[in-house]
Amino acid sequence: MIYLDNSATTKPFPEVIDSFVTVATKYFGNPSSLHELGRQAERLLQQSREQIARLLHVKPNEIIFTSGGTEANNMAIKGIALQYKNRGKHIITTAIEHPSVSEPCKQLEELGFDVSYLPVNEKGFITIDDLMKTIRDDTILVSVMHVNNEVGSIQPIKEIGQLLKNYPKIVFHVDNVQGVSKVPLHLYEGRVDLCTMSAHKFHGLRGAGILYIREGIKLSPLLAGGEQEMKVRSGTENVAAIVAMTKALRMSLEMYEEKIHHLMKVKEAWIEQLSAIPDIQLNTPIDHSAPHIINFSLNGLKSEVFVHELAKHNIFVSTTSACSSKKKAPSKTLIAMGAEPKRAESAVRISLSFKNTIEEIPIAIDVMKNAIKKLQEVTR
Amino acid sequence: MERIYLDHAATSPMHPDVVETMVPFMTEIFGNPSSIHFFGRQSRHAIDVARETVAKSIGAKENEIIFTSGGTEADNLALVGVAMANRQKGKHIITTAIEHHAVLHTCHYLEKQGFEVTYLPVDERGKISLEDFQRALRDDTILVSIMFGNNEVGVLQPIKEIGQMLKEHQAFFHTDAVQAYGLIPIDVNELHIDLLSVSAHKINGPKGVGFLYARETVKLIPRLYGGEQERKRRAGTENVAGIVGMAKAVEIARQTMNEKASMYRSFKEKMLGIFEQEGIPYIVNGDENNSLPHVLNVAFPGTNVESMLVNLDLAGIAASSGSACTAGSIDPSHVLVAMFGKESERIRSSVRFSFGLGNTEEQIEKAAYETVKIVRRLTNK
Ligand SMILES: Cc1ncc(COP(=O)(O)O)c(C=O)c1O
Ligand SMILES: Cc1ncc(COP(=O)(O)O)c(C=O)c1O
Numbered sequence: 012m013i014y015l016d017n018s019a020t021t022k023p024f025p026e027v028i029d030s031f032v033t034v035a036t037k038y039f040g041n042p043s044s045l046h047e048l049g050r051q052a053e054r055l056l057q058q059s060r061e062q063i064a065r066l067l068h069v070k071p072n073e074i075i076f077t078s079g080g081t082e083a084n085n086m087a088i089k090g091i092a093l094q095y096k097n098r099g100k101h102i103i104t105t106a107i108e109h110p111s112v113s114e115p116c117k118q119l120e121e122l123g124f125d126v127s128y129l130p131v132n133e134k135g136f137i138t139i140d141d142l143m144k145t146i147r148d149d150t151i152l153v154s155v156m157h158v159n160n161e162v163g164s165i166q167p168i169k170e171i172g173q174l175l176k177n178y179p180k181i182v183f184h185v186d187n188v189q190g191v192s193k194v195p196l197h198l199y200e201g202r203v204d205l206c207t208m209s210a211h212k213f214h215g216l217r218g219a220g221i222l223y224i225r226e227g228i229k230l231s232p233l234l235a236g237g238e239q240e241m242k243v244r245s246g247t248e249n250v251a252a253i254v255a256m257t258k259a260l261r262m263s264l265e266m267y268e269e270k271i272h273h274l275m276k277v278k279e280a281w282i283e284q285l286s287a288i289p290d291i292q293l294n295t296p297i298d299h300s301a302p303h304i305i306n307f308s309l310n311g312l313k314s315e316v317f318v319h320e321l322a323k324h325n326i327f328v329s330t331t332s333a334c335s336s337k338k339k340a341p342s343k344t345l346i347a348m349g350a351e352p353k354r355a356e357s358a359v360r361i362s363l364s365f366k367n368t369i370e371e372i373p374i375a376i377d378v379m380k381n382a383i384k385k386l387q388e389v390t391r
Numbered sequence: 392m393e394r395i396y397l398d399h400a401a402t403s404p405m406h407p408d409v410v411e412t413m414v415p416f417m418t419e420i421f422g423n424p425s426s427i428h429f430f431g432r433q434s435r436h437a438i439d440v441a442r443e444t445v446a447k448s449i450g451a452k453e454n455e456i457i458f459t460s461g462g463t464e465a466d467n468l469a470l471v472g473v474a475m476a477n478r479q480k481g482k483h484i485i486t487t488a489i490e491h492h493a494v495l496h497t498c499h500y501l502e503k504q505g506f507e508v509t510y511l512p513v514d515e516r517g518k519i520s521l522e523d524f525q526r527a528l529r530d531d532t533i534l535v536s537i538m539f540g541n542n543e544v545g546v547l548q549p550i551k552e553i554g555q556m557l558k559e560h561q562a563f564f565h566t567d568a569v570q571a572y573g574l575i576p577i578d579v580n581e582l583h584i585d586l587l588s589v590s591a592h593k594i595n596g597p598k599g600v601g602f603l604y605a606r607e608t609v610k611l612i613p614r615l616y617g618g619e620q621e622r623k624r625r626a627g628t629e630n631v632a633g634i635v636g637m638a639k640a641v642e643i644a645r646q647t648m649n650e651k652a653s654m655y656r657s658f659k660e661k662m663l664g665i666f667e668q669e670g671i672p673y674i675v676n677g678d679e680n681n682s683l684p685h686v687l688n689v690a691f692p693g694t695n696v697e698s699m700l701v702n703l704d705l706a707g708i709a710a711s712s713g714s715a716c717t718a719g720s721i722d723p724s725h726v727l728v729a730m731f732g733k734e735s736e737r738i739r740s741s742v743r744f745s746f747g748l749g750n751t752e753e754q755i756e757k758a759a760y761e762t763v764k765i766v767r768r769l770t771n772k
Binding site: 016019021031032041045078084085109110114115209216217236238252319322327328330 | 407414418425461467590628704708
């Protein structure tokens with residue numbers, strides 16, 4: 012099997028699963044309970060919070076645990092909008108965000124907020140100039156993703172942060188679901204106020220995510236109830252999945268240190284070999300793109316059929332992002348990059364993990380070439 | 392020292408079969424259910440089967456089940472979702488004074504958004520009165536949220552009667568069944584329930600997963616926007632292992648419901664019998680004849696709940712003062728206050744024992760005798 016769909020979800024590390032099972036069975040107490048089992052669970056939760064804070068170079072009280080990336084994004088965007096609506100009702104985001112950012116923004120538009128969607132150039136980047144021009148007196152939030160999940164373009168978070176230093180009242184949110192352990196992001200230097208992460212994208216388990224909330228930033232909670240997580244996120248904590256996520260983050264960041272050059276080499280090799288296939292158009296920008304995402308188009312051929320054809324040979328890739336891959340909609344990011352519909356509709360994404368190898372590439376490339384040939388014959 | 396866990400209403404250990412069912416969905420079948428390839432389709436299939444199991448357990452249809460991250464999210468989605476989607480029809484909501492904070496705090500939030508909320512009082516046994524309810528019900532009531540069984544004192548509300556009274560009314564009927572589900576048979580059609588919240592970790596399933604049943608006819612605005620999961624009612628990559636684990640817990644609960652319910656009732660009798668026989672002063676809070684089988688809330692006059700709990704904990708017995716969430720704070724339980732008033736001594740001397748998987752008669756006996764010892768020590772008798 013060659014699994015090349017790590018942006019949709021990653022395979023949990025075995026050690027992560029072990030942690031999950033141990034905590035879930037031995038330390039099953041409710042962290043809010045005062046007795047010994049409760050205190051044990053609370054300690055595990057606190058240790059996780061401290062370790063994650065250390066790994067991200069922030070403070071423990073700035074780490075909020077959520078059920079995943081979608082919840083963290085919803086919480087960040089709607090939470091800030093509701094909290095600061097008296098200051099202003101203008102929000103700036105980009106045209107290429109994940110739906111868990113763009114859909115809450117649309118919901119806020121219905122509630123009377125004004126949202127500007129920054130365009131991207133043909134390589135998938137916003138410009139600081141555009142952002143500067145879009146900022147208004149009543150702007151309360153800027154939300155820009157770090158690594159795009161479809162094409163892998165890396166947005167200039169640090170430069171945005173620099174610019175926003177001149178606007179202390181604007182809250183800066185970054186969706187870093189795809190960037191964690193692949194592209195470093197320094198939260199303090201980047202002047203990031205809020206940052207979303209999701210465990211299942213770095214070999215943790217689904218059901219756990221993180222919203223980093225910089226000390227001093229207030230937001231209106233999305234879930235009301237028992238007031239866990241410093242009162243901003245109610246609900247009994249998923250302790251086992253949180254401990255497992257902590258381990259996954261530590262291991263993934265260690266892997267980054269050891270294997271980032273390997274991953275970059277694998278990506279380069281992929282790009283080289285893909286570029287040699289005449290019917291493939293590369294969509295991922297060569298510079299400023301994540302080391303694990305490669306997007307290409309099939310010159311108008313049906314990408315779902317291609318994906319299925321590859322799956323028959325135990326090679327797993329995806330059309331666009333997993334969430335929208337059921338619809339046959341063209342890639343939103345590619346459209347925003349100005350790709351013609353034919354190109355946007357025939358996009359395929361390969362997404363790597365540190366465990367993918369160079370040896371896999373020729374095997375997969377062969378299957379891809381055959382699949383393309385087959386598709387061309389059918390279309391002809 | 393053998394530890395005796397009598398706090399199953401706060402959270403419960405996972406059933407070994409649940410853990411076993413979950414593991415393959417982390418190691419092998421780890422695909423994203425939205426992915427169109429084989430891994431994705433396998434995960435999708437697992438979710439479909441789980442949805443069927445869960446739906447069947449309450450007599451619902453599969454498309455009426457929305458998987459969530461737990462009971463709190465299910466409650467929030469039910470209340471905010473229905474309120475926001477139906478505000479053209481009215482802005483009045485009815486609930487009770489003894490709901491879990493996941494409902495109460497959400498109601499406070501809705502009040503800030505311009506809704507009007509009636510909090511029904513309860514009597515000394517913790518029950519609302521149907522007359523009060525009838526009187527509170529108005530033409531512009533859009534939502535009634537009344538918990539099935541209370542998490543602190545175990546009292547059951549007249550769900551059937553309320554469902555009946557709302558049959559011809561526009562208001563949707565939500566019940567927080569987080570504590571009742573799995574021990575009391577529930578059929579949403581028989582009881583005319585429109586929305587119902589469940590949390591897996593209370594029924595020996597995993598934490599971080601639950602579901603909301605929402606009848607087909609219920610109009611609901613989502614809380615989480617993003618991908619099109621859960622028929623656009625709850626975005627977010629599905630927690631497949633958690634969902635499959637919950638379904639397993641549901642299956643086990645269905646098979647063992649009667650047996651467990653009668654066992655826990657006998658535990659209650661056993662405990663109370665020992666208190667009686669040993670002659671310590673105690674009063675049962677709630678209504679013994681109309682209560683969740685696994686929850687026993689007892690006041691020990693002359694004691695103080697914090698010292699009781701610390702001493703029980705030292706003796707290896709995990710109990711609680713009420714819901715785990717309020718337990719973290721020293722504030723008296725809002726449920727006991729609603730039942731007895733702020734001045735009652737009972738709100739400061741009550742302990743909740745809650746039974747579940749793994750408890751044995753010997754454990755219950757031991758816990759009861761230890762309790763007796765502690766009460767004697769604390770009251771110098
Ligand atoms: C960029 C980005 N943001 C947010 C999400 C949502 O995260 P989750 O799947 O944890 O809800 C995803 C993945 O689906 C993503 O790729
Ligand atoms: C009656 C009741 N409702 C809701 C909840 C919240 O559920 P969860 O812990 O899954 O968020 C609980 C438990 O804490 C409860 O006892």
